[in-house]
Amino acid sequence: MHGRQAAGNHRRVVDSRALCVLLVVLTVRAFHPDDVHREANLRCHVCNASYYCLGGQQFDRPANSLAAVALADHISECVCNPGYLREGNLCNLGQPPAWYMYGVNETCVSTRETIAAGASGHQDYVCVPGFAGLPVPEAVHCQECPADTYADVHNTSECVPCPEHASHAETKRTNVSAFLCDPGYSGPDGGPCVACLAGTFKAEPGAALCESCGINKYSETAASACVDCHANSSSLPASPGVSHCLCDPGFYPSQGLCSMCHAGHFKNTTANEPCLSCTENTFASELGATEAKAAADDAREDTWAPLLRLEREARAAADAARAASGGGVDMGLGEESAESEQEHDVWRTYYEIYDNYFDYDL
Numbered sequence: 001m002h003g004r005q006a007a008g009n010h011r012r013v014v015d016s017r018a019l020c021v022l023l024v025v026l027t028v029r030a031f032h033p034d035d036v037h038r039e040a041n042l043r044c045h046v047c048n049a050s051y052y053c054l055g056g057q058q059f060d061r062p063a064n065s066l067a068a069v070a071l072a073d074h075i076s077e078c079v080c081n082p083g084y085l086r087e088g089n090l091c092n093l094g095q096p097p098a099w100y101m102y103g104v105n106e107t108c109v110s111t112r113e114t115i116a117a118g119a120s121g122h123q124d125y126v127c128v129p130g131f132a133g134l135p136v137p138e139a140v141h142c143q144e145c146p147a148d149t150y151a152d153v154h155n156t157s158e159c160v161p162c163p164e165h166a167s168h169a170e171t172k173r174t175n176v177s178a179f180l181c182d183p184g185y186s187g188p189d190g191g192p193c194v195a196c197l198a199g200t201f202k203a204e205p206g207a208a209l210c211e212s213c214g215i216n217k218y219s220e221t222a223a224s225a226c227v228d229c230h231a232n233s234s235s236l237p238a239s240p241g242v243s244h245c246l247c248d249p250g251f252y253p254s255q256g257l258c259s260m261c262h263a264g265h266f267k268n269t270t271a272n273e274p275c276l277s278c279t280e281n282t283f284a285s286e287l288g289a290t291e292a293k294a295a296a297d298d299a300r301e302d303t304w305a306p307l308l309r310l311e312r313e314a315r316a317a318a319d320a321a322r323a324a325s326g327g328g329v330d331m332g333l334g335e336e337s338a339e340s341e342q343e344h345d346v347w348r349t350y351y352e353i354y355d356n357y358f359d360y361d362l
Helices: 002-012 301-324 341-358
Strands: 021-028 036-043 051-054 057-060 065-067 078-080 084-087 090-093 099-101 104-106 251-254 257-260
Touching: 078 084, 084 104
Parallel strands: none
Antiparallel strands: 021 036, 051 057, 065 078, 084 090, 099 104, 251 257
């Protein structure tokens, strides 16, 4: 290219090629007795940028090009317009993802590319999917989309947050389907993600379905794992909350847990219900009893008589104290309450006798 331009500059100083005036005298002989002399002035013009000239003839430059130098005398000195690619002697419209100058395709930084035909500079480059930023007139990288975002189109200024209750740890995501429903939520990749129902769970991210909790376990809504029922309680499969953990026989509900029935009480059901007091001529000989035994059936009936009498006295004292203070009657739940001095003494005697008979440390 530079060689042809230098040659063109040289031609401008050569009068015989740059600009000439030719005097041509044509002698025309006719059948008239006088000779006829005629002069013709022929002027050579410099080729402009729309043409190239060779051998005194003017030729159109290829479409979408201009002659790059004055006095162009060959088609090779015609240069394609910006946005066009030279292919042979033709200038064809440049196609994405490059841009085009002087008939040659140019590339930009890896995070940008063109999306329209005829691009002619950096200003035509936009961010590729997975990246965000505005078009700029220079080679500047776009910002990659961070985790939990994506960009699925060209030329976006901001990355899009992932759907609710979905996530992804990788960067430069280009499709919403890359996001997986979080543990505790189920749905197709990319969402929507729906919370697992109470009594079910989902431990891993993804499109898996929620699973039912097993026996003696429960879960709340959107659980990623099931929770074991507290000690001495049971539940059915797919239990939707801790309230479905029921105290086992011999245990009653107390402050969110299950405690053993007191001596002289029993419970034979799996339920969150109070223990029942033994009726007359029956007894429960151990803590956490699941049934009351008839006194005649126990070989140590005489042993239990003092205990039963003391227990009845303690209960009567407790009921009297509660009634005096406006409270209710003791239902055998073992709730802590202000004891009367009389009740306290009776219970202390009760447990002393119990320890002496059974060597049981309460």
